[in-house]
Amino acid sequence: MLNFFALLYGLIVMFVLNCASRNVRENRSHGRTLTLVGMSTLGATLVIAALLLAIAEGALIVTVPGS
Numbered sequence: 001m002l003n004f005f006a007l008l009y010g011l012i013v014m015f016v017l018n019c020a021s022r023n024v025r026e027n028r029s030h031g032r033t034l035t036l037v038g039m040s041t042l043g044a045t046l047v048i049a050a051l052l053l054a055i056a057e058g059a060l061i062v063t064v065p066g067s
Contacts, residue, residue, distance in 0.1 A: 012041055
């Protein structure tokens with residue numbers, strides 16, 4: 001299941017970045033939907049990073065001897 005979500009996330013990010021770079025190259029403004037999806041993927045990235053950091057910090061606290 002994780003593989004599916006990782007693939008889906010990668011496809012969405014690739015789509016957003018390709019559309020954004022094409023709009024910049026053609027000197028057009030970004031559409032509202034593209035901006036919304038881009039901000040949503042940014043938020044998802046930040047949430048995933050925060051969760052992984054919390055998990056890593058919790059694992060570090062648990063494995064420190066003498067604590």
